[in-house]
Amino acid sequence: MTIAEMVELLVGGLAIGCIYSLIALGLSIIIRATGVLNFAQGEVVMLGAMFGLATYRLVPLPFPALFVAGALFAGVMAVIIELLIYRTLRVRRVPMVNIVISTIAMSILLQNGAQLVWGSEPIAYPRLFALEGLQLGPVRVAPQLVWIVVLALGMMLALQLFLRFTRAGLSVQAVAQDPEAAQLMGINLTRAVASTYGIAGILGGAAGVLLGSMFYASFNMGFLPGIKAFVAATLGGLGSIGGAMLGGIVFGLIETFTATSISTAYKDAVGMVLLIVILLVLPQGFAGAMRRGR
Amino acid sequence: MSALLQISGLAKRFGGLVATDNISMTVAHGQVRGVIGPNGAGKTTLLSLIGGTMQPSEGSIVFDGLEVSASPTHRRAAMGIGRTFQNIKLFDSMSVLRNVMVGSHLRGRAGIWGAMLCLPSAAAEERRLRDEALAALQTVGLLALAEVEAGSLSYGQKRLLEIARAMASTPQLLLLDEPAAGLNPTEAVALTQLIKRISESGVTIILVEHHMDVIMSTCSQISVLNYGKLLAEGSPSEVQNNEQVVEAYLGRPGLEERLAAYA
Amino acid sequence: MSEPVARVSPFAIAALLAGLLALLTLPLFLGKYHLHIVSSAMIFSIAAVALQLLLGFTGLLSLGQAAFLGVGAYTSGLLATGLKLPFELTIVAAGLLSGLSSLILVPILRLKGTYLGVATLGFTIIVHLVILNEEWLTHGSLGLMGIPRPSIGPWLLRSPAAAYYLYLSILGAACFVAYRLVIGRFGRALSAIMLNEDAAQASGINVTLYKAQAFVVSAVITGIAGALYAHHTQYLNPNDFSLWRSIEILLMVSVGGIGSIGGAVIGAFVVMLLPEALRFAAEYRMLIFALLLIVLMGLGQNGIAGLCVSAARAVSRRASFDPGRLERRELAE
Numbered sequence: 001m002t003i004a005e006m007v008e009l010l011v012g013g014l015a016i017g018c019i020y021s022l023i024a025l026g027l028s029i030i031i032r033a034t035g036v037l038n039f040a041q042g043e044v045v046m047l048g049a050m051f052g053l054a055t056y057r058l059v060p061l062p063f064p065a066l067f068v069a070g071a072l073f074a075g076v077m078a079v080i081i082e083l084l085i086y087r088t089l090r091v092r093r094v095p096m097v098n099i100v101i102s103t104i105a106m107s108i109l110l111q112n113g114a115q116l117v118w119g120s121e122p123i124a125y126p127r128l129f130a131l132e133g134l135q136l137g138p139v140r141v142a143p144q145l146v147w148i149v150v151l152a153l154g155m156m157l158a159l160q161l162f163l164r165f166t167r168a169g170l171s172v173q174a175v176a177q178d179p180e181a182a183q184l185m186g187i188n189l190t191r192a193v194a195s196t197y198g199i200a201g202i203l204g205g206a207a208g209v210l211l212g213s214m215f216y217a218s219f220n221m222g223f224l225p226g227i228k229a230f231v232a233a234t235l236g237g238l239g240s241i242g243g244a245m246l247g248g249i250v251f252g253l254i255e256t257f258t259a260t261s262i263s264t265a266y267k268d269a270v271g272m273v274l275l276i277v278i279l280l281v282l283p284q285g286f287a288g289a290m291r292r293g294r
Numbered sequence: 295m296s297a298l299l300q301i302s303g304l305a306k307r308f309g310g311l312v313a314t315d316n317i318s319m320t321v322a323h324g325q326v327r328g329v330i331g332p333n334g335a336g337k338t339t340l341l342s343l344i345g346g347t348m349q350p351s352e353g354s355i356v357f358d359g360l361e362v363s364a365s366p367t368h369r370r371a372a373m374g375i376g377r378t379f380q381n382i383k384l385f386d387s388m389s390v391l392r393n394v395m396v397g398s399h400l401r402g403r404a405g406i407w408g409a410m411l412c413l414p415s416a417a418a419e420e421r422r423l424r425d426e427a428l429a430a431l432q433t434v435g436l437l438a439l440a441e442v443e444a445g446s447l448s449y450g451q452k453r454l455l456e457i458a459r460a461m462a463s464t465p466q467l468l469l470l471d472e473p474a475a476g477l478n479p480t481e482a483v484a485l486t487q488l489i490k491r492i493s494e495s496g497v498t499i500i501l502v503e504h505h506m507d508v509i510m511s512t513c514s515q516i517s518v519l520n521y522g523k524l525l526a527e528g529s530p531s532e533v534q535n536n537e538q539v540v541e542a543y544l545g546r547p548g549l550e551e552r553l554a555a556y557a
Numbered sequence: 558m559s560e561p562v563a564r565v566s567p568f569a570i571a572a573l574l575a576g577l578l579a580l581l582t583l584p585l586f587l588g589k590y591h592l593h594i595v596s597s598a599m600i601f602s603i604a605a606v607a608l609q610l611l612l613g614f615t616g617l618l619s620l621g622q623a624a625f626l627g628v629g630a631y632t633s634g635l636l637a638t639g640l641k642l643p644f645e646l647t648i649v650a651a652g653l654l655s656g657l658s659s660l661i662l663v664p665i666l667r668l669k670g671t672y673l674g675v676a677t678l679g680f681t682i683i684v685h686l687v688i689l690n691e692e693w694l695t696h697g698s699l700g701l702m703g704i705p706r707p708s709i710g711p712w713l714l715r716s717p718a719a720a721y722y723l724y725l726s727i728l729g730a731a732c733f734v735a736y737r738l739v740i741g742r743f744g745r746a747l748s749a750i751m752l753n754e755d756a757a758q759a760s761g762i763n764v765t766l767y768k769a770q771a772f773v774v775s776a777v778i779t780g781i782a783g784a785l786y787a788h789h790t791q792y793l794n795p796n797d798f799s800l801w802r803s804i805e806i807l808l809m810v811s812v813g814g815i816g817s818i819g820g821a822v823i824g825a826f827v828v829m830l831l832p833e834a835l836r837f838a839a840e841y842r843m844l845i846f847a848l849l850l851i852v853l854m855g856l857g858q859n860g861i862a863g864l865c866v867s868a869a870r871a872v873s874r875r876a877s878f879d880p881g882r883l884e885r886r887e888l889a890e
């Protein structure tokens with residue numbers, strides 16, 4: 001492998017890894033805030049991709065605008081689902097398992113709903129990027145990948161800023177730490193949890209547009225990336241924000257490098273073997289290891 | 295009396311924090327050994343090291359003539375170390391009786407095959423374990439509540455149930471971690487009686503406790519821990535008059551009242 | 558996740574008998590197609606009971622059940638088509654091989670909660686890809702065809718009803734084994750592990766050993782269910798054993814009620830048959846299915862079994878006033 005090929009692969013792995021990171025971040029903040037493992041996060045990703053596409057058909061905007069539109073739509077959908085379904089269940093004080101199972105039901109619902117609306121066939125994304133690669137010295141990189149990495153990292157940065165410096169972000173953090181104490185401090189729990197789902201939806205929807213632009217959009221496109229992001233979030237340490245980012249990127253790189261150097265057919269399998277090995281060494285993922293190290 | 299438990303140079307570090315530091319201690323057969331010390335002194339850590347829930351960073355634990363510091367918890371339980379937990383750890387959704395029957399796990403042998411093949415020996419054993427558990431409940435005075443869910447017991451009853459469960463394995467050494475915490479005075483007196491009875495039946499006890507009445511009326515020897523170190527050791531009166539011990543308690547603001555309460 | 562109660566209420570006995578009677582007479586009322594579907598539900602009930610043993614009685618979340626199902630199905634299918642071995646042999650081999658494959662995973666049983674779920678999920682993905690890609694062995698995505706119907710000795714169970722009774726008796730055996738394993742000393746150790754691992758260990762329970770035993774038994778039962786599936790459908794496709802299958806089995810257990818063996822059977826029937834029953838709704842049927850699932854979860858009970866228990870309680874509370882119970886409750890408080 002030449003250096004140039006290496007770099008190309010690296011950027012490709014980084015791009016897909018960033019997408020996993022975005023989805024994993026959404027999963028992680030929901031787990032932190034409510035303890036719920038959201039099986040429907042992958043479907044939110046699909047919604048983002050579909051809405052991005054729908055927007056383009058309405059008004060052929062440039063890619064960053066589609067990105068924002070898809071993310072926002074998915075965020076709104078996530079909030080609606082939270083308020084309509086999960087919140088209703090929480091208010092009724094159903095056991096946690098019931099909420100997790102209802103997210104599986106939600107995943108079934110959204111997939112089948114999307115199939116009704118958009119059909120079963122994969123829908124190609126419009127060509128939004130220049131085809132010839134960006135020449136950086138001896139290295140040639142597809143502009144699309146650069147865009148994906150830049151936009152994804154931008155989202156992650158925005159998330160950090162939001163969580164640290166805005167009132168809404170701080171209340172999301174407070175609820176994640178201790179819901180009861182947060183409520184005593186006058187934080188509106190309903191609003192904080194809804195914003196958590198909203199942020200997770202925005203992150204997922206953004207990932208959806210990026211994923212769609214790389215491949216295509218289809219009603220079941222979210223399932224596998226959702227599962228992989230779930231694995232990435234676990235690798236990072238469930239509920240850890242840094243862990244989810246790191247886990248996603250590591251997982252994307254592993255997948256890309258095994259696909260080219262070991263086997264395309266087994267690229268997912270290699271990732272899973274590594275996952276199991278890593279969990280054997282670090283039973284609570286990267287974040288658990290960092291906590292222990294401190 | 296020979297030594298049942300011999301600890302030497304025992305240390306446990308959590309990162310930079312030294313929870314127990316070079317502790318050596320010998321506990322004779324049949325003794326009731328009190329362990330006192332301010333919060334964070336390392337008492338619970340010491341019990342966990344003996345019981346096996348934590349692995350020591352250094353040092354050795356010899357129980358009944360065998361080095362056990364590398365053995366897993368369940369093996370130590372099989373050798374005769376039983377314990378209760380400071381933050382009560384019951385099987386909340388099980389009945390009181392079933393909790394105790396888990397405690398008598400080691401008194402049975404029926405395994406996966408006995409269960410699947412419905413061996414008559416397994417059924418007979420089950421009846422025996424049940425009777426023994428009921429007897430154990432009688433000793434701690436919880437017999438009437440045998441069928442109640444353990445999670446719905448009062449705090450004091452939970453503490454008693456933990457002791458009954460630990461006793462159900464007929465241990466040689468019983469580790470009690472603040473059994474009187476949260477008990478009202480009447481309950482504390484009953485607990486003292488219970489500890490005495492257990493001791494009289496020949497069980498060696500290590501008792502971690504803040505409640506001085508309980509300590510003073512049950513223990514023959516007391517070890518004082520402070521900042522993970524063994525500060526003093528001796529009979530109750532020796533320890534009470536030890537300057538260092540008094541200082542350790544008085545030296546920390548807010549503890550004066552507690553010491554006064556003990557007196 | 559409550560512990561199993563040794564004393565059985567009259568309601569439970571009545572329900573059990575009624576259910577048994579229904580299952581025994583079902584072939585009399587059903588046509589060929591419906592019997593086929595019900596038979597599939599029966600086979601998945603076996604797999605659900607096996608997961609219940611882990612999730613409901615040991616507290617282990619396994620998303621690896623599809624892998625064990627697949628190992629069992631392909632073992633039996635390949636031995637029957639390739640080596641022409643008899644059904645009685647291939648089904649035993651399926652159980653054994655599935656059990657053996659679960660031994661590889663024993664080291665990961667020390668992972669907690671979702672972490673274990675994710676690691677076993679990884680195992681399902683690995684096995685699925687092996688089945689998909691090792692075409693020389695499994696015929697890959699073409700699928701494995703021509704698997705013979707189940708037979709016992711000289712009798713080929715040609716009639717769907719005969720096969721149905723075979724599945725029913727194996728389901729009965731699986732329920733019996735599961736029931737025996739969750740009562741008594743063994744089952745107590747399992748629930749102790751589920752409820753508090755530290756306390757279980759301090760009581761002398763070898764947590765690793767017991768978890769491993771439960772895990773292997775569950776894998777063996779699931780492998781046998783896989784073998785039945787192979788001979789029932791007579792055709793295997795790798796996608797029958799994708800991760801989605803594991804999630805589906807998890808759904809069965811949660812819909813039926815976590816911690817109840819009968820619940821697992823009911824859950825499997827509901828998850829398998831409800832979409833069939835909703836066929837009239839055409840392409841909307843999965844939407845309706847999902848909505849019903851959410852409504853069931855929203856009732857806040859532990860699945861259908863939980864619903865039945867609280868209904869039975871409400872009825873018996875009205876039917877009889879038991880002063881003894883009140884007294885007991887007061888004592889508890």
Ligand SMILES: Nc1ncnc2c1ncn2[C@@H]1O[C@H](COP(=O)(O)OP(=O)(O)O)[C@@H](O)[C@H]1O
Pocket residue numbers: 308311312313331332333334335336337338339340
């Ligand atoms: N699992 C642990 N990880 C990190 N520190 C611990 C852990 N357990 C105990 N410690 C620390 O060790 C010290 C001794 O704790 P402990 O043995 O519980 O004290 P005691 O029971 O005497 O109150 C404390 O400073 C405590 O914070």
Ligand SMILES: [Mg+2]
Pocket residue numbers: 337338339380
């Ligand atoms: Mg303590």
